[in-house]
Amino acid sequence: MISIYPILHLLVDGICALSMYSYFMDGDKAMMYILLYNLCAFALQMPFGVIADMLPGRRRYDKEKHCMYLALIGVLVTIAGSFFSPIILGIGNALFHVGGGTAAVHDDKWKNRRGLGLGLFVAPGALGLFLGSTLYNSEDADLVFLTFRLLSILLCLGLVYVWYYHSEERKVQTKLKLFDPIQIKKYNDDSKKKEKPVFAQKFTKGQAVMACVLCLLVVIIRSYVGLAVNFSWKEGVWLGVMSALYVCFGKVFGGFLGSKLGLFWTSAISLCAAAICFVFADVQAVGLLAQLLFNMTMPITLTLLAQYLPGKEGFSFGFLSFGLFVGFLPAFFGLTIPNGCEFIAGIMCVLSLVLLLPVLRPENKAKSESSENTEAK
Amino acid sequence: MKKHELIRKISRIMAGVFAAVTVFASVSTVVKADVIYEPYNDDFYKKYHAECEYVNEKYCINGPRGVVQLFKSPIEDEVITVLDNGLNVRVEYSYVDDFGTKWAQIDSVAEGWFPMEYADKVYSSDDFWNDHYKEISYEGDFAAPGKGTMTVLYYSFPGDVNCYENEVDFGDVEIDSFFTDDCGHNWGHLYYEHYGAPDYWVCFDNPNATYEELYPNGTGLFHYEMTEKTYSDEDIHPGKRGSGDSNGEDNKGNSNGHFADNTVEMNGIDPMLIWVAGGSVVFIATITTGLLVLLKSFRKKEEQKRSGNK
Numbered sequence: 001m002i003s004i005y006p007i008l009h010l011l012v013d014g015i016c017a018l019s020m021y022s023y024f025m026d027g028d029k030a031m032m033y034i035l036l037y038n039l040c041a042f043a044l045q046m047p048f049g050v051i052a053d054m055l056p057g058r059r060r061y062d063k064e065k066h067c068m069y070l071a072l073i074g075v076l077v078t079i080a081g082s083f084f085s086p087i088i089l090g091i092g093n094a095l096f097h098v099g100g101g102t103a104a105v106h107d108d109k110w111k112n113r114r115g116l117g118l119g120l121f122v123a124p125g126a127l128g129l130f131l132g133s134t135l136y137n138s139e140d141a142d143l144v145f146l147t148f149r150l151l152s153i154l155l156c157l158g159l160v161y162v163w164y165y166h167s168e169e170r171k172v173q174t175k176l177k178l179f180d181p182i183q184i185k186k187y188n189d190d191s192k193k194k195e196k197p198v199f200a201q202k203f204t205k206g207q208a209v210m211a212c213v214l215c216l217l218v219v220i221i222r223s224y225v226g227l228a229v230n231f232s233w234k235e236g237v238w239l240g241v242m243s244a245l246y247v248c249f250g251k252v253f254g255g256f257l258g259s260k261l262g263l264f265w266t267s268a269i270s271l272c273a274a275a276i277c278f279v280f281a282d283v284q285a286v287g288l289l290a291q292l293l294f295n296m297t298m299p300i301t302l303t304l305l306a307q308y309l310p311g312k313e314g315f316s317f318g319f320l321s322f323g324l325f326v327g328f329l330p331a332f333f334g335l336t337i338p339n340g341c342e343f344i345a346g347i348m349c350v351l352s353l354v355l356l357l358p359v360l361r362p363e364n365k366a367k368s369e370s371s372e373n374t375e376a377k
Numbered sequence: 378m379k380k381h382e383l384i385r386k387i388s389r390i391m392a393g394v395f396a397a398v399t400v401f402a403s404v405s406t407v408v409k410a411d412v413i414y415e416p417y418n419d420d421f422y423k424k425y426h427a428e429c430e431y432v433n434e435k436y437c438i439n440g441p442r443g444v445v446q447l448f449k450s451p452i453e454d455e456v457i458t459v460l461d462n463g464l465n466v467r468v469e470y471s472y473v474d475d476f477g478t479k480w481a482q483i484d485s486v487a488e489g490w491f492p493m494e495y496a497d498k499v500y501s502s503d504d505f506w507n508d509h510y511k512e513i514s515y516e517g518d519f520a521a522p523g524k525g526t527m528t529v530l531y532y533s534f535p536g537d538v539n540c541y542e543n544e545v546d547f548g549d550v551e552i553d554s555f556f557t558d559d560c561g562h563n564w565g566h567l568y569y570e571h572y573g574a575p576d577y578w579v580c581f582d583n584p585n586a587t588y589e590e591l592y593p594n595g596t597g598l599f600h601y602e603m604t605e606k607t608y609s610d611e612d613i614h615p616g617k618r619g620s621g622d623s624n625g626e627d628n629k630g631n632s633n634g635h636f637a638d639n640t641v642e643m644n645g646i647d648p649m650l651i652w653v654a655g656g657s658v659v660f661i662a663t664i665t666t667g668l669l670v671l672l673k674s675f676r677k678k679e680e681q682k683r684s685g686n687k
Contacts, residue, residue, distance in 0.1 A: 043661045047665045054668070311676070312672075315669065
């Protein structure tokens with residue numbers, strides 16, 4: 001079920017880009033519409049995330065269900081918004097992101113995949129946005145629009161179908177096991193093991209607040225750099241495709257390496273390498289690599305904050321999306337990095353790593369402490 | 378196949394694909410091989426030549442307050458010199474910046490860039506050749522005005538208002554093109570091997586006649602007359618929004634999914650946008666704080682309920 005969300009993400013972002021460029025970017029109100037769309041799509045994820053956390057039920061089953069409903073409502077509102085207003089469009093986008101993103105955070109926690117699912121979920125957004133912004137003025141733009149909308153609805157139906165199939169299966173399994181007391185005990189033990197978030201470590205309030213502030217700063221920096229750097233070689237559709245693919249795979253790799261190497265090493269390697277690449281970013285291939293490496297921190301920060309705020313997965317996801325909006329504002333108001341000064345982005349990478357280090361440490365400490373305890377036992 | 382084997386296989390395939398794509402990207406830079414003039418002393422052109430468009434046309438400077446500043450590049454606010462209105466320049470290349478301002482590159486009077494809208498295109502010899510190539514003959518249709526050295530008036534093209542006096546040795550110079558205008562005047566184009574091919578047209582019927590003498594009723598060709606234009610209050614400078622249309626094709630989306638191709642110039646920000654952005658951030662932060670307090674009380678009640686049940 002979780003694999004349907006990334007495809008829906010691509011389609012939803014594609015619909016938003018198509019609508020914005022086709023209907024809402026002309027005329028005097030274009031700037032206001034861009035601001036309102038981004039405000040609704042990104043900043044509103046923060047309160048929506050808290051609402052997602054407030055929904056009743058503590059079991060995995062309930063959380064998955066609520067996230068799915070939020071995402072489904074988000075898709076439908078997005079489709080409705082594409083006809084009427086950038087505000088509705090943004091609200092729909094925000095609801096979908098909170099639903100899908102929180103589902104990915106929960107899934108990662110239950111399966112102890114540090115950011116893999118999140119990376120897969122967030123990655124296709126860049127592709128969807130690129131497709132929408134490229135295809136909106138093509139001859140078959142209407143057909144593309146229709147295809148995106150229909151596919152979204154079909155995938156929503158698919159999501160509901162898979163959910164109910166999954167739910168029925170669970171019920172049957174539970175019923176079968178209930179007849180055998182040994183199986184019931186085994187089943188209960190297994191489900192307890194499975195449903196217990198693996199990295200639900202306890203952090204002090206101060207640590208959690210520090211993690212919030214530092215992760216937010218890192219996200220603001222990433223958002224700003226992503227918008228403010230204009231690569232001199234970035235021209236034409238082909239390089240646009242390449243750029244979108246590198247951004248997309250950067251996020252996937254970030255999640256993948258995060259689950260393999262751990263958050264600390266993934267952040268350190270990717271940000272140091274990105275800093276070096278940004279210095280030589282006027283060379284096309286190096287610039288593309290810089291984008292890939294820099295975007296690897298996206299699932300890392302999301303996972304990290306979710307670790308620090310157990311039980312507030314929706315808020316942690318929405319809070320960092322709010323950071324994306326804050327990072328967008330300086331670039332929107334004209335504060336961009338001039339051509340030939342890509343090294344500033346390299347400095348930002350180093351700064352991001354410095355900011356992340358204090359919050360990455362407790363994870364390692366806690367890990368080593370827990371391993372020491374295990375060894376002692 | 379075991380799970381970790383599958384992951385390893387997928388990671389190898391992905392690494393391979395990326396290595397291949399990276400190598401392909403590194404060799405896929407646009408190779409430009411043409412014979413037109415390229416200003417290799419211009420650092421900006423060297424870096425952004427792929428985005429520059431070849432123009433090679435004559436323009437007349439017509440900027441606000443009688444002058445136009447010539448900048449080092451469309452992104453550097455360094456003034457090279459000041460060009461007076463009425464000066465004819467040959468624009469070699471043009472470039473459209475992120476704000477939609479079209480910049481013109483010249484290297485005749487001085488090397489630099491100025492906003493294209495501060496100049497007017499004038500009818501030039503290129504236009505003349507393009508408009509009359511069918512009527513121009515390359516055979517010796519009529520004889521030169523003399524055989525020795527004589528003083529004549531040079532025109533850039535038959536029917537040009539401007540002319541200047543020069544000495545020509547008709548025994549030495551090659552006449553490579555011939556043209557008869559609507560008034561029946563025979564013109565010859567002089568070709569000097571050592572000078573390349575500048576446009577030196579001489580009216581063979583009356584080599585010392587001015588435009589007014591040749592065409593008392595005008596030629597019907599377009600002649601540029603400088604008129605005063607209206608400009609926005611603020612002069613266009615490198616790195617700032619001009620009054621042209623924004624093209625902004627390259628920056629449409631970004632890694633975070635924002636729409637940001639229409640950034641606002643700092644000096645010209647609509648205060649309404651600042652109020653909306655700032656106000657909304659504060660409003661959303663307040664709402665979220667309220668919701669978090671509510672969430673905390675919910676959780677507390679839930680805990681109490683659970684401990685009560687136990």
